[in-house]
Amino acid sequence: MIAIVDYGMGNLRSVLNAFERVAPGAARLTAEPADVLAAERVVVPGVGAFRDAIAALRARGLAQAVRDFAATGRPLLGVCLGMQLLATRSSEFGEYDGLDLIPGSVELLRTDPELRVPHVGWNDLEVRRADDPILGGLGPEPTFYFVHSYEYVPDDPAAVTAVTDYGRPVTACVGAGNVLGVQFHPEKSGTDGLALLTAFASC
Secondary structure, eight states: OEEEEOSSOSOHHHHHHHHHHHSTTSEEEEOOHHHHHHOSEEEEOOOSOHHHHHHHHHHTTHHHHHHHHHHTTOOEEEETHHHHTTSSEEOTTSOEEOOOSSOEEEEEOOOOTTSOSSEEEEEEOEESOTTOTTTTTSOSSOEEEEEESEEEEESSGGGEEEEEESSSEEEEEEEETTEEEESSOGGGSHHHHHHHHHHHHHO
8 A cells, every 4th residue: 555645735636537547546645653564555735835834744654654764774755845954953033953965955946047936847857876766767758837935955966866967957756765856847748747646565
């Protein structure tokens, strides 16, 4: 079972519907820590502010459940804000501690002043790690849909598995062992997005 963590934020139904297309019956929404720990794979989605999201995860006992699940070595995927929650800390609207699954910080996206922030739209990826379990089979420049104002900056640059060009190379994907994250929305990214979710469902 793929557990999609329901902590009251994000486009949960869209993520579930995307998994239904690639792995019918395999995924379900859950707000129960026990379900997270029992799952074969876990997805942490999210749309909104880091502060509110991490508070909601903690209030429901889901933050510790996600950490404990990650420690089992089973696949964990963070999507958009869910990827940022994997970080050690965020500076969005103050200083807040994250799940600290891939050490690093979430910082305001700084780029060419002629480019607008938030970054909204379709961008190609430059995949930096061909052996990544969800990126390796996508080809050299898959295209995904982004909506974000903050960027994940891992402490170890090797944790950046793909970047996108938005005035400069911007972190698009991170990975450390079984813990993976994508800044974009695969559920809104057409064929490439479904291919990525298919890879996660079988990795």
